Amino acid sequence: MTEFIDALREAVHAENVKQNVLLKEHTTFKIGGPADYFVSPETAEAIADVVRICRDYDMPYFILGNGSNVLAADKGYRGVVINIMGRMNNIAVDGNIITAEAGASLIKVSQVARNNGLTGMEFASGIPGSLGGAVYMNAGAYGGEMKQIIQSVSVIDETGKLSELSCEEMDFSYRHSLAEEKGLIVTGAVIELKKGDVSDIQAEMDSLLAKRREKQPLAYPSAGSTFKRPEGYFAGKLIMDAGLRGYKVGGAQVSEKHCGFVINTGEATAQDVVTLMDDVVEKVKREFGVTLEPEVKMLGEF
């Protein structure tokens, strides 16, 4: 193992390699035990080196953005968490094009767009993820999704090879992309927006944020919508109609404000959340014949 740690240290600088890092401190759910290794690369090449080292040592790895769509296991993760948001967060603007690294906060990129009078990404201004996580998930809200604004994406494949893919090649669909299908790591993206008026953009961002504050339980830790939207339905409405508003397992609860969100009321464990999710899936299936699929990604063993 010393050899493995030395190799990681060489790839990403010693201070960027940590051990036994609590995942509850890196997820918006505020849940999760320790990751054996937690590395924060500063460049795409360093990520590729880490991937190759993990392959050589047969060590699993997991790419973490802002942890806003992740449920980390209580026992943590026996592998390497590659923390993209730690270091790689540069954002550059050229005319109506924004080029940003995967670790840039999506909210920050939206603000940079607004500051430069660029419209088209207001929908993303309240999504608390990294740009890389948003591309991987094809994040979206209020009629917008990443697919509409992405021009190209820089990725690393499972062998550590770097390449650039066009928006079409990313094969985006609802909360899905080629990155998810092929295990690609997103290292950056080029976003194409349109010229707009700063005060109009701000007004739209304010209006969407007000809607979020009104509808979503933002005072509690969560991972946003717990389930994907089933074709022809809304997950939150199905859960509410199944009588599960406020349903609790340990410290995990179906939000009373928005039934599509599972919240951590304080001391929820990952097991509480998983048990609650299983109960919800079963009850909704029984009542309405619809199978809910998790939107939240699991990290570690359950």
Ligand SMILES: Cc1cc2nc3c(=O)[nH]c(=O)nc-3n(C[C@H](O)[C@H](O)[C@H](O)COP(=O)(O)OP(=O)(O)OC[C@H]3O[C@@H](n4cnc5c(N)ncnc54)[C@H](O)[C@@H]3O)c2cc1C
């Ligand atoms: C209060 C709240 C509101 C939310 N509202 C919305 C919303 O309106 N719309 C919406 O779509 N989502 C929403 N979300 C969910 C979440 O913010 C998005 O899914 C976001 O895109 C996840 O980004 P992240 O960086 O946090 O990814 P993480 O949670 O860290 O990771 C999510 C998945 O992406 C992978 N991943 C992350 N970064 C990369 C990368 N660089 N390369 C490859 N894979 C990567 C991870 O391995 C994991 O499988 C909300 C969450 C919260 C807590």
